[in-house]
Amino acid sequence: MEITNRHVLVTGASRGIGRAFAKICAEDKAHLHLVLRKKDAEVIKEFESLGAKSVNIWEADLSTREGVEHLLEQIKDVPVDILFNNAGVLTGGLIEDQPIDDVYKMLQVNVNALVHLTQGVLPGMLKRKRGKIINNSSVSAYMNFPCASTYAASKAAVMAFTNCIRLELKDTGVSTLLLITPGIKTRMFDEIETLYSKNFVIPSESMTPGKYAEVIREAVLHDLEVVEPSGLTGVGLKIAKLAKPLFEMEVMRRFKRS
Numbered sequence: 001m002e003i004t005n006r007h008v009l010v011t012g013a014s015r016g017i018g019r020a021f022a023k024i025c026a027e028d029k030a031h032l033h034l035v036l037r038k039k040d041a042e043v044i045k046e047f048e049s050l051g052a053k054s055v056n057i058w059e060a061d062l063s064t065r066e067g068v069e070h071l072l073e074q075i076k077d078v079p080v081d082i083l084f085n086n087a088g089v090l091t092g093g094l095i096e097d098q099p100i101d102d103v104y105k106m107l108q109v110n111v112n113a114l115v116h117l118t119q120g121v122l123p124g125m126l127k128r129k130r131g132k133i134i135n136n137s138s139v140s141a142y143m144n145f146p147c148a149s150t151y152a153a154s155k156a157a158v159m160a161f162t163n164c165i166r167l168e169l170k171d172t173g174v175s176t177l178l179l180i181t182p183g184i185k186t187r188m189f190d191e192i193e194t195l196y197s198k199n200f201v202i203p204s205e206s207m208t209p210g211k212y213a214e215v216i217r218e219a220v221l222h223d224l225e226v227v228e229p230s231g232l233t234g235v236g237l238k239i240a241k242l243a244k245p246l247f248e249m250e251v252m253r254r255f256k257r258s
Helices: 016-027 041-050 065-074 100-128 149-168 187-196 209-221 231-242 244-253
Strands: 007-010 031-036 054-059 082-085 131-136 174-179
Touching: 007 016, 016 031, 016 041, 016 082, 016 209, 031 041, 041 054, 065 100, 082 100, 100 131, 100 149, 100 174, 131 149, 131 209, 149 174, 174 209, 231 244
Parallel strands: 007 031, 007 082, 031 054, 082 131, 131 174
Antiparallel strands: none
């Protein structure tokens, strides 16, 4: 799918992968629709200066059902061509230590909001016979580390949901792109150290949001269905898929309960 002149809706657009992808879409002269917690006039100026055909900021709190419904009401007349479900929240630590309110919030943002937004914009895409839904899963969907129980569960749900609707949407003109995202040097990546390091030695390989945004752009332009990591993370992903006992042996070498 082309990005130029398309209406691109990005959640979690204030920083990290979402902001980097929005910049690339601006440079490709897309119409940007950025979902933020609050409006920011400077953001509009920045993306317009990069070449965006138009920039709209939509205020929304995706941590509640009401927030998602409010967003869908705001964008009901927007002909969304590309939906990038990028917003995410991290949880971590031994399962008995994770605050349950944090787990509920994470599942709402990572899973429920993603499903809700997809359901909300899909009828318009189907009517226009054009659209792409990009869902941000994670290597955690396959690489099941200790201390990542609830977060990994959310990303496995995103993977399964995307795979299911990919089949449902065959021959409709609407397609999906599943991102099996590796470590990206964002604020969330920095939070992993805080949440995991007491009990688990975290793999350190990462890439910049800008570099990953370029990968996503190429996947959109070439209509890929899945993007998986390369490098050491890619090797680890293959081991987790094809040689689970070997993967778990290495994982347990890095883990301690106390």
